[in-house]
Amino acid sequence: MYFMKTFIELIWQPWKEVIEMVLDEKVAVQVDKLKKLTIERRRFLHAYPEPGWTEFHTAAFAAKILTNLGYAVSLGDAVLNPEKMMGVPEEAILKEAARQAIKNGAKAEFVDQMAGGKTGIMAVFKFALPGPVVALRFDMDSNDVCEAQTEDHRPYKCGFGSKKNGAMHACGHDGHTAVGLTVAQVLMSLKDELAGTIKLIFQPAEEGVRGARAMTASGIVDDVDYMLGAHFGFKMKHTGQVACDVTGFLATSKYDAEFIGIPAHAGAAPEAGRNALLAAACATLNLHAISRHSDGASRINVGSLVAGSGRNIIGDKAVLKLETRGATSKINQYMAGEALRIIKAAAAMYDVKLKIREVGSAAGGSNTPELSKKVQMVAERLAIFDDIVPTADFGASEDFSYYMERVQKKGGQAAYMMVGADLAAGHHDSYFDFDETALDYAAKLLSSVTAQLLTDKFIEKV
C-alpha cells in the first residue's frame, strides 16, 4: 500500500495529468466546432419560449437530437412522478401548448408521451467500461415576461425574439438547453475514452421551483455518483467568471392561499359579510411576523395579495401568493409549518373558507466540497476563465437542490456552477440577453468535468 501510494504520487500523478489535458483538448476542439450550431439552437429555442410544464416543443426538439446522437431517451411518466408535479397549468393551457408544439414541428409521438405537462426527458448512455454514473441537469422553461421589441434588444433586432406573447426566455434556460445538447454531442464523441454512465436530464418548470421534485421522485438519480448543474449569470457578472463551489441554496416552499368569504353591502349590512380581504390582510401581517430561527437564515414573503370585489362590498375573496425559505430544509419546514398554521387561523378568525395549494418547493443545501474542488481544478486547467471565484453563496432557491439532496443522501456528490456571462439586463427583465460566448465556456467546463469524472477511477484502476 505504502509503495502504491508513493508510486502514484511520484510517477502516476504527472501521467494522469497528461491524460486529462488531452481530454480537455479534445473537448475544446469539439465545442469550438459546434459553436455555431450551439448558438443557432439557443436562438431557435429563444424564439419558442415555453413556460413551466408546457415545454412540449423544447423537449421534443431535444429528444430528437439526443436520440439521433445515440442516447437512450425516456420521457413523461418514465422520468417524472406526476403526483409530485406542482403548479401545473390548467388542462386547456397544456393542450393548447401541445397543439402549438406540434404545429411548430415537434414530433407528435414525443408530445403525446408528455401529455398533461410531463415534459421532462432523460438521455442515458452507458459506456463500454464500468465506472461511475454522472448526471447533468439542464432546465428548459421560459418566463412569464413580455419580451422587449425595440432595436436595442438583440433578440428582437436579430429576429429571434419570442414568437409567443407574454412568454420569454429571460433567465437563459434556452442557453442551458443548447449547452446540454452540445455537451451530449461532445461526450458521445469521447465514448471510447470514458468509463461509466452519463445521464442527461432536461427538466421542465424550474421557474417557481416546480419541476425537480417530480423528476427526482421518479428515482432517476438514485444511482448517480456525481450530479452536475450550472446556471448562466446570477452572481457572476461577466463572461470569463465562474464559481465552482456554490453554497447556501435556500430550501423553499411556495403556496397559494385562497380565502373565500361572503359578500355583503358595506353600507346596508356589513355584518352579513364574511371578510376574506381582512382575513388575508391579517394573515399577511402575521406571516411576516413569524419568528426568526436561531439555526440559520429564514425568509417569508407574501409577494402578491389580490382581494375584494368592489369598494362598497365586503371583501368576499382573496388570494395570497407566498413563499418560505430556510438555510436548511429543516428551517424551511419550520417556516412552512408556521405559515400554514397562521393562514388557517386567519381563515378561522374571519370565518371564511380556505384553499391552500403547494405550488413549488426546493431543498436546501450546498455543493459537496470534494466535487467543488475537482470542478475548480478543471476550471483552472482549462485556462479560459479569467476569474475563478472560490465560494459563492447562492442565497436563493433553485430546485437543482432536490437532485443535490437526493444524491448526497445516498453517498454521491453534487456540484452546481455559476458560469459568468455579460448580461444586457438582469434576469427576468424584458431586456434580458447574454453574451453567447459563455455558451462555449459552459459546454467546455461541463464536458471536461464529466470527462474527468468518467476517467478518474478508470485511470486510478490502471
Add this chain to the structure above:
Amino acid sequence: MYFMKTFIELIWQPWKEVIEMVLDEKVAVQVDKLKKLTIERRRFLHAYPEPGWTEFHTAAFAAKILTNLGYAVSLGDAVLNPEKMMGVPEEAILKEAARQAIKNGAKAEFVDQMAGGKTGIMAVFKFALPGPVVALRFDMDSNDVCEAQTEDHRPYKCGFGSKKNGAMHACGHDGHTAVGLTVAQVLMSLKDELAGTIKLIFQPAEEGVRGARAMTASGIVDDVDYMLGAHFGFKMKHTGQVACDVTGFLATSKYDAEFIGIPAHAGAAPEAGRNALLAAACATLNLHAISRHSDGASRINVGSLVAGSGRNIIGDKAVLKLETRGATSKINQYMAGEALRIIKAAAAMYDVKLKIREVGSAAGGSNTPELSKKVQMVAERLAIFDDIVPTADFGASEDFSYYMERVQKKGGQAAYMMVGADLAAGHHDSYFDFDETALDYAAKLLSSVTAQLLTDKFIEKV
C-alpha cells in the same frame, strides 16, 4: 286672520283639491299618451350604456329633445364645476367615448361642450307667472357590468341589450333618463297652468357618487325651493310600491390609496425592499379598527386590495379602494379624517410613497318632512300605488344628498322617492331588468308633485 283661516279650511280647501285633481288627471293623460315613447327611449338608452363621465351620447340625446321641447338647455362648464369632478376616467377613454357618441348620432356641438367628461346638462323653463323654483334630478350613467346575453334576459331577447362590452344599465338610470324626458314634456304641456320655474337636471356619474358634487358646486340649485329625485326599485320590491319619505342617506367618502414601494428579491436581499404590500395590509386592518362614533352609524370598508409583483419579490406596490360612511356628514368627516391619517401612517411605517385620491363622496341627510308629506298626499291622490310605505331608511349613499343638503341649507325643501318596480334580478346584476310599467308610475308621481308645487302658492294667493 281667524276669519281667513276658517274660510280657507271650510271653503277654499275643497276647491283647491278639485284644481289639483284636474291637474293630476291632465298629467295622467299626457303620461299615458307618451307611454310607448318613454319605453322606446329607455330601450334606446339601454342599448348605449355609458359609464360615469362618458355620457356624451345620452346627454346629447336628452339635450336635443329638451331643446326641441322649448327648454333652455345648458351643458358642460355652465352646469358643472370641473374642479369638483371626482373619479374621472383617463383622457383617452373620454375621447374615445366622445368619438363613439358622435358616431352613434350625438350632435357634435353638444359633445364638444362636454369635452373632458363634463356630461351634465340642465334644462330650465320659467313660467309666465312668478312662483317657486322646482328642480328634478335624473341620473344617466351606466354600470361596469357585462350584460347577460341569454334568451331569458329580456333586453337581449328583445334586441335592446348593451352594444358596449363591459358596460350595462344595471341600475335603471336608462329608465330615470327616459322618465325625465317624459316629465319634461308633460310639464311643458301644462305651462299655462303653472307658476314659477322648472329645472331639469340630468346628472352624470351617480355610480360611485361622483357627479353631484361638481353639479351642485356650480351653484345651479342655489335658488331652488323644492328639490326632487327618485330611484326605481332599491328597497321597493314590486311595481305599485312607493316610498315618499326617505331618511338615512349615509354621508360617504370614497378613496383610492396607492402605496409605492421598492421591489427586492425576497430570498437574496429582502431588506433592500420597501414593502408596499405590507403597508397596505397594515392600513387595511387598522382602518377597520377605527372607533365607532357615539353620535350614530358609521362604516368603513376596504373593498379592494391589489398588491405585489410576484411571489418572490418584496411587494413593491399596492392599491386600496375604500370608503367611509356616516349617519351624518359630521360622522363621515370623522371617519374620513381617521382613515386618511391611518393610511398616511401606514405608508410612513413601511417607508413607502403614497398617493391618495378622493374618487367619490355624498352628504348625509333625510327628506324634508313637510315635502315628504306633500309627496305622499299626491301619491295617495293618484290612486295608482297599492303600497305607500310611510318611511324608508335608505341605509346607503346616493349623491342626491348633495342637492338635498345644499337646498335644505338655504331654507328649501327636498324629497327623494323610491318607486317600486318588479325586478328580474338585483341592482348591478348582469340580469338586471325592470317592469317598464313603473316608468309611468314615476313619470306621473314626479309630474303631479311638481305641478302641485308650482300651483300651491299660486292657488293660495288667489
Add this chain to the structure above:
Amino acid sequence: MYFMKTFIELIWQPWKEVIEMVLDEKVAVQVDKLKKLTIERRRFLHAYPEPGWTEFHTAAFAAKILTNLGYAVSLGDAVLNPEKMMGVPEEAILKEAARQAIKNGAKAEFVDQMAGGKTGIMAVFKFALPGPVVALRFDMDSNDVCEAQTEDHRPYKCGFGSKKNGAMHACGHDGHTAVGLTVAQVLMSLKDELAGTIKLIFQPAEEGVRGARAMTASGIVDDVDYMLGAHFGFKMKHTGQVACDVTGFLATSKYDAEFIGIPAHAGAAPEAGRNALLAAACATLNLHAISRHSDGASRINVGSLVAGSGRNIIGDKAVLKLETRGATSKINQYMAGEALRIIKAAAAMYDVKLKIREVGSAAGGSNTPELSKKVQMVAERLAIFDDIVPTADFGASEDFSYYMERVQKKGGQAAYMMVGADLAAGHHDSYFDFDETALDYAAKLLSSVTAQLLTDKFIEKV
C-alpha cells in the same frame, strides 16, 4: 261603558288626584323626618366600602334594619343563583371580607348565609289588600379606587372617608343603599293605605355588571309587575334635575382572555417560544376590526392588555380585558360571538393556550314608556325638581337591564330614573362626592311612585 268612562273622566279623576297628593304629602313628611338618619347611614356605609361580591357588612347592615322594620328578608342562595355569578373574587379575599364584616359589627348569622360572595338580599312585604307586585333595586358595591385624603374632600374632612385602602364608594352606591332603607321605612309607614306587594332588592356587584344576572336568574322578579331603579348623577348634572324616561341601555358582555405561551430567549432561540404577547396584540387589533352592525350601535373595547415576562424573553403570557356592547341584546350577542371566535383564532394562530372567562354582562333595553310617563307625572306633582328631562339616552351599560328585560318579557313594566345631584368630581374619581340633599329627592320620588303604583288599581277598583 261609555257612561263609566265619562264618569271616571269627569268625576273620579279629580278625586283620585286628591288621594295621590295626600300620599305624596305623607311620603314627604316621612322622608324629611328620616333626613338625618339617611345621611348618617350613607356616611356609615361610605366609611366601609365593599367591592363587588364582598358586601357582607353592607348587606348585613341592611338586612338587620329591614328585618326590624317588619320585612321578610331573604339572603344568599334564596335570592341569587350562584351558577350565574360572574367575576367573583378569589376565596381568600371573600373570607377575609367576611371576617372583617363580622369584626366591624355585621351579624355572623347573616354573613354565614352569604358565604362565597352571595351578598344579595331581598326584603318583601305583602300588604293586606291584593294588588300588584312592585320591586325596587338598590346596588351596594363600592369601587376599586383609593379615596382622596385631602381637606378639600368632604368625606375625608368630615371623618367618613374610606377605612379600606384601595376601596371607595366613588359611584354613590352608599347613597343608593341608604335611600333604599329610607324608602323601606316610608312605605312601611303607609302600610294601611297600600295594596299589593313590595320587593326591595339590595344587589351586590353592579360595578362590572356582574350581580344582576345571578339575582334575576334566581327568579325573584318573575312575578313583578313594576320594576324600579335609580342612579344618582350620571347624565344629570345638578341637584333638582331628574330623568324619568331612560332609554338606550347597551347590552354588554365582559371577558377576560388569558393567553399562555412558552418563554424562550429572544436572542438565542426565539423559534422555541410560543408568543402569547403577539397573539394578544393580534387579537386586539382584529377585535377592534369587528364589523359594525346595521341594526344599531355596537361597541368593542380591549381596555387592558398586560403581556410578557421581560424584554429579552419571547412573551409567554398575556391577559386581555375586553367588553362588547350592543344597542340590543341581539347586537351584543353578534359582537360577543365575533369576539370569542377572533380570540380563539388568535390563540390558534400563535399556538398558545387560552382561557376565556365571562366576567360581566348586561342586557339592552329601555324603560317601558307607560311607566316612564307615570313616573314623570309623579315627579311633576312632587314639585321638588327644577328640571325634568323628558328622555335621556343612557348610552352605557347597567345591569338593572336584566331586571328590566325579565320583567318586560313577562308583560310587566320597568323604569329607571336618573336623579341629579351636584357632584364634587366625576363618577369613579377619587374625589367623588355628591350633594346629600339628593338623597331625599330620590327617596321621595321612589316612595311616591311606589305608593302610586300600589294604589292605582286599588283606587280604580273602588
Add this chain to the structure above:
Amino acid sequence: MYFMKTFIELIWQPWKEVIEMVLDEKVAVQVDKLKKLTIERRRFLHAYPEPGWTEFHTAAFAAKILTNLGYAVSLGDAVLNPEKMMGVPEEAILKEAARQAIKNGAKAEFVDQMAGGKTGIMAVFKFALPGPVVALRFDMDSNDVCEAQTEDHRPYKCGFGSKKNGAMHACGHDGHTAVGLTVAQVLMSLKDELAGTIKLIFQPAEEGVRGARAMTASGIVDDVDYMLGAHFGFKMKHTGQVACDVTGFLATSKYDAEFIGIPAHAGAAPEAGRNALLAAACATLNLHAISRHSDGASRINVGSLVAGSGRNIIGDKAVLKLETRGATSKINQYMAGEALRIIKAAAAMYDVKLKIREVGSAAGGSNTPELSKKVQMVAERLAIFDDIVPTADFGASEDFSYYMERVQKKGGQAAYMMVGADLAAGHHDSYFDFDETALDYAAKLLSSVTAQLLTDKFIEKV
C-alpha cells in the same frame, strides 16, 4: 533575519516555554493561597446584591481592596461618561442605595464620587519595564430576582443569601468581582517579572447591557493592547470546561416606548379617546414583521406590553419594552432604524404621543483569533481544564463587546472566555448557584494569560 528566525525556533522557543511555565506555577500557588479569601469575598458580595447603577457597596468594597494592594484607583466621572449611561434608575432609588451602602460599611468618600449611579471603577498599575497595556473587565451588578429561601439552596442554607428583597446575584457577577480582586492580588505579586500596564475595570450595569457604553465612552480602553473578559457558565456546562474563542456576540439595542393617548368611556364616547393600547398592539405586530437581513442573523422582540386603564376605558397609555439584535452592529442598526420608524408611525396612526428611550445597547463582534489562540495555549498549559472547547458561538449579547469593538478598531486584540462551572440552576433563576472551585479556574486562567501577555514582548526583546 533568517538566522534569527531559525535561532528563535530552535533555541529560544523551549526556553520561553520554561519561563512561561514558571509564571504559571507562581500564579497557581498564589491563587491556591487566596482560595478561601476568594470564596469569602464572593459570599460577602452575594449577600449584598446591587442591581445596575446602584453598585455603591460593591464598588467601594473593591476600591478599598485595590487601593490597599497598591493600584491607582479611579471612580465615577473619571472612568465613565455620564451622558452615555443608559437605563439609570430614578434619583430616589440611587440615593437610597448609596445610603444603604454606607450603612453597610462602604467608605462615604468612594460613594460620594459615584453619586448619580456612576458606580464604575478602574484600578491601574504600571510596571517598571515598558510593555503592552492589558485590561481586564469584571462586572459587578446583580439581578432583579427574589432569591430562593429554601434549605436546598446553598446561599440560603449557608447564610449568605441575599439580604435585599427582590435583588439577587443570579448571574455570577459576585464571582466575577471576587475573581477580579484575586487576579489583582496575584498580578501585583508578580510585579517584578512583568512589563507594561494592567487596567482592572470593574463595570456596573452589565445586565440589560447598560454599563459598558458609558465606560468605553470615557476613553479608558483607548490605549489598551489586549482586552480580556470572562463569564462563568453560560454555554459551558460543568467545572473544568472552558471556551477560549468566543464568536457571535449579537449587537443589540434596547428601547422603552411609551404611548400616551386620551381616555374615554368605551360605551358613551369611544371616538373621543386616543387609543394608545391599539397603537402599541399595532406597533408590536409590525415590529415583529421587520424584514430579515440577508447579511446575517437579526432579532426583534417586544418582550413586554402593558397597556390600558380599565376594561371600559379607551386604552390611554401603553408601554413596550423591546430589543433588536444583529449579527453585526450594522445589521442591528438596520433593525433599530426600522423599529424606531415603525413605533413612530404607530403613534402617528393612532394620534397618540410617544416617548422612546434607549435603555441598553451592545456592539456585535468576535474574539480576535490570534488572542484566542494564545488564551487556548495557556489554558492547555495550565492542565486544569478537562474540556477545552475550540470555538463557541455566543448567540446573545454582552456589553463586553463595546470594549472589544473599541480595542479592535484601534488595532488591539480582545478575547472573552467562558469558564465552565457546575450550576445549581440556570442563569437568572432564583436557585442559581455555582461550584466555587470555578473561581480558582477563572483566576488562574486570567492571571496566567495576563502574565503571558505582559512578558511576551519582553521575552522576545531579550
